[in-house]
Amino acid sequence: xxxxxxxxxxxxxxxxxxxxxxxxxxxxxxxxxxxxxxxxxxxxxxxxxxxxxxxxxxxxxxxxxxxxxxxxxxxxxxxxxxxxxxxxxxxxxxxxxxxxxxxxxxxxxxxxxxxxxxxxxxxxxxxxxxxxxxxxxxxxxxxxxxxxxxxxxxxxxxxxxxxxxxxxxxxxxxxxxxxxxxxxxxxxxxxxxxxxxxxxxxxxxxxxxxxxxxxxxxxxxxxxxxxxxxxxxxxxxxxxxxxxxxx
Amino acid sequence: xxxxxxxxxxxxxxxxxxxxxxxxxxxxxxxxxxxxxxxxxxxxxxxxxxxxxxxxxxxxxxxxxxxxxxxxxxxxxxxxxxxxxxxxxxxxxxxxxxxxxxxxxxxxxxxxxxxxxxxxxxxxxxxxxxxxxxxxxxxxxxxxxxxxxxxxxxxxxxxxxxxxxxxxxxxxxxxxxxxxxxxxxxxxxxxxxxxxxxxxxxxxxxxxxxxxxxxxxxxxxxxxxxxxxxxxxxxxxxxxxxxxxxxxxxxxxxxxxxxxxxx
Numbered sequence: 001x002x003x004x005x006x007x008x009x010x011x012x013x014x015x016x017x018x019x020x021x022x023x024x025x026x027x028x029x030x031x032x033x034x035x036x037x038x039x040x041x042x043x044x045x046x047x048x049x050x051x052x053x054x055x056x057x058x059x060x061x062x063x064x065x066x067x068x069x070x071x072x073x074x075x076x077x078x079x080x081x082x083x084x085x086x087x088x089x090x091x092x093x094x095x096x097x098x099x100x101x102x103x104x105x106x107x108x109x110x111x112x113x114x115x116x117x118x119x120x121x122x123x124x125x126x127x128x129x130x131x132x133x134x135x136x137x138x139x140x141x142x143x144x145x146x147x148x149x150x151x152x153x154x155x156x157x158x159x160x161x162x163x164x165x166x167x168x169x170x171x172x173x174x175x176x177x178x179x180x181x182x183x184x185x186x187x188x189x190x191x192x193x194x195x196x197x198x199x200x201x202x203x204x205x206x207x208x209x210x211x212x213x214x215x216x217x218x219x220x221x222x223x224x225x226x227x228x229x230x231x232x233x234x235x236x237x238x239x240x241x242x243x244x245x246x247x
Numbered sequence: 248x249x250x251x252x253x254x255x256x257x258x259x260x261x262x263x264x265x266x267x268x269x270x271x272x273x274x275x276x277x278x279x280x281x282x283x284x285x286x287x288x289x290x291x292x293x294x295x296x297x298x299x300x301x302x303x304x305x306x307x308x309x310x311x312x313x314x315x316x317x318x319x320x321x322x323x324x325x326x327x328x329x330x331x332x333x334x335x336x337x338x339x340x341x342x343x344x345x346x347x348x349x350x351x352x353x354x355x356x357x358x359x360x361x362x363x364x365x366x367x368x369x370x371x372x373x374x375x376x377x378x379x380x381x382x383x384x385x386x387x388x389x390x391x392x393x394x395x396x397x398x399x400x401x402x403x404x405x406x407x408x409x410x411x412x413x414x415x416x417x418x419x420x421x422x423x424x425x426x427x428x429x430x431x432x433x434x435x436x437x438x439x440x441x442x443x444x445x446x447x448x449x450x451x452x453x454x455x456x457x458x459x460x461x462x463x464x465x466x467x468x469x470x471x472x473x474x475x476x477x478x479x480x481x482x483x484x485x486x487x488x489x490x491x492x493x494x495x496x497x498x499x500x501x502x503x504x505x506x507x508x509x510x
Contacts, residue, residue: 048387050383050386050387070386070391071391073386074386074389074390074391075389077386077387077388077389078389081387081388082387084380084383084384084387086379086380088379088380088381088383088384089381089384090376090381090384091379091381101388101390102388102389102390104295105293105388105389105390105395106389111295150388151387151388154388154389
């Protein structure tokens with residue numbers, strides 16, 4: 001469980017998060033949505049200690065992590081795995097070596113054993129045939145799938161996916177959506193997804209958190225989101241250019 | 248009431264440069280402490296990454312170092328040639344070349360070549376990893392970037408510059424021997440005998456000690472600037488430039504202090 005208690009984050013004069021109070025419950029698929037620059041990625045980076053709040057507290061499994069050092073955060077990161085918006089594969093390694101690295105480092109196994117295990121994770125995301133290619137040799141969708149496979153090697157309790165379907169074709173997006181559902185429904189993982197993709201949101205989410213101007217504008221189920229009469233939410237759902245929403 | 252110093256005045260710029268220099272030295276010292284702390288956690292030692300770095304840093308630098316060293320040796324012989332010919336003290340040619348190559352010119356020029364090739368490459372690689380979030384990717388995987396990326400580079404640069412300097416010394420003396428015969432017309436045996444008779448073991452060891460400290464300094468400097476990169480490709484270019492300049496300054500400073508302490 002992740003709790004944001006009155007979290008504020010500023011970058012220079014810009015207040016990106018403004019007193020956020022939010023609790024992410026175990027086992028849920030929570031979508032954090034909002035227009036570009038509203039602080040969605042900033043919000044999830046606080047959950048793994050990549051950013052620290054200027055004010056407020058971050059509680060993970062009821063433990064206050066706000067003042068954790070890097071070593072303490074490393075323990076949290078083993079259970080709360082973040083996949084970045086842009087796939088951050090190590091470009092000097094093949095795809096299978098990318099996935100094998102955390103296995104080798106954390107499970108203290110030999111390189112061949114780590115590679116064998118990595119192949120199993122790559123199989124889950126349908127990337128075994130390209131395992132020996134370098135990240136630059138495959139497309140962005142495939143890199144994202146490998147990034148997700150690499151994060152899953154930690155066997156996290158919670159997967160945090162930052163815009164996993166952005167820039168992907170419909171079929172690739174659908175594959176990612178199915179993977180998100182499987183993580184939650186079959187494996188019982190908590191999944192937090194940052195997204196703009198309304199098709200994914202309404203197809204997969206248990207809960208939607210809509211960020212607007214650094215605050216939570218709406219927090220509820222997909223049906224509550226659809227039924228909202230808030231003009232800003234209505235404009236986001238309809239995707240109209242004109243309306244009350246400031247971008 | 249005293250008038251505040253304008254930020255774009257000479258004094259303002261001087262003060263800003265002074266503060267920045269101290270901040271940089273402070274940050275490098277902290278990085279060094281973090282490296283030493285990671286070195287103590289021997290269980291986190293990454294054998295694969297260390298072997299990769301030893302190969303990349305050492306083996307691939309060999310041709311550049313050999314070429315540099317051979318010409319350095321040749322240059323030392325040519326530089327002392329006029330004096331030797333004028334006085335007829337041909338036996339001194341080995342001593343002159345050996346002393347200069349072992350203690351000063353060899354380690355310094357090999358160190359500068361090393362910083363230009365390895366240090367700059369290291370800064371660019373780490374800087375690119377920073378701007379493409381690969382360092383953060385390591386952190387979210389629970390892998391300490393200092394232990395995984397920096398420690399193997401630090402160790403590899405120290406070990407490899409030590410061996411490269413030793414090999415470079417050999418090629419510098421060989422380059423000197425060939426030049427001695429080809430340019431000055433002095434028999435190579437006189438040159439080699441001059442080196443052996445001069446008992447240059449202390450100079451040779453001092454050069455290797457310098458190489459160890461140069462390797463450490465280049466590693467700290469290049470890793471520091473690589474990890475500090477901001478601002479995309481332009482930032483990487485700026486960091487590489489800062490890395491090469493700072494490494495050169497560090498090499499000359501370290502060289503001065505070791506020479507003073509040794510003699």
